[in-house]
Amino acid sequence: MMNAVFQNAKTIYLSARPDRRYQYMPGGSLLSINASEAGRITSTGRNDWGRFCWATLRGKRDEGFIVITAYRVCHESRDRSGAFTAYQQQYTTMRKACIAKPNP
Secondary structure, X not given: OHHHHHOOEEEEEXXXXXXXXXXXXXXXXXXXXXXXXXXXXXXXXXOOOOOEXXXXXXXXXXXXXXXXXXXXXXXXXXXXXXXXXXXXXXXXXXXXXXXXXXXX
């Protein structure tokens, strides 16, 4: 869709893998670089947990800069977050990655 509107676009998007046992669908991040700036992209990436994506662009004087799109879960570790929240999804993902005391 971005290419149809802007003719030249690079779109990076991601979300955490949803747990199919629950109805909760986690959110994610999207970064779209359009028009002539799309040709300046030198590298892109994203994290495995669906929290951020980034792109490195070449500047006019061969200097680079990074654009990062991220989200932060809204709960603190002391809050009682519900079972179907982004906090719990990230907490569970971090526990599966063997992080002893996760704090998304």
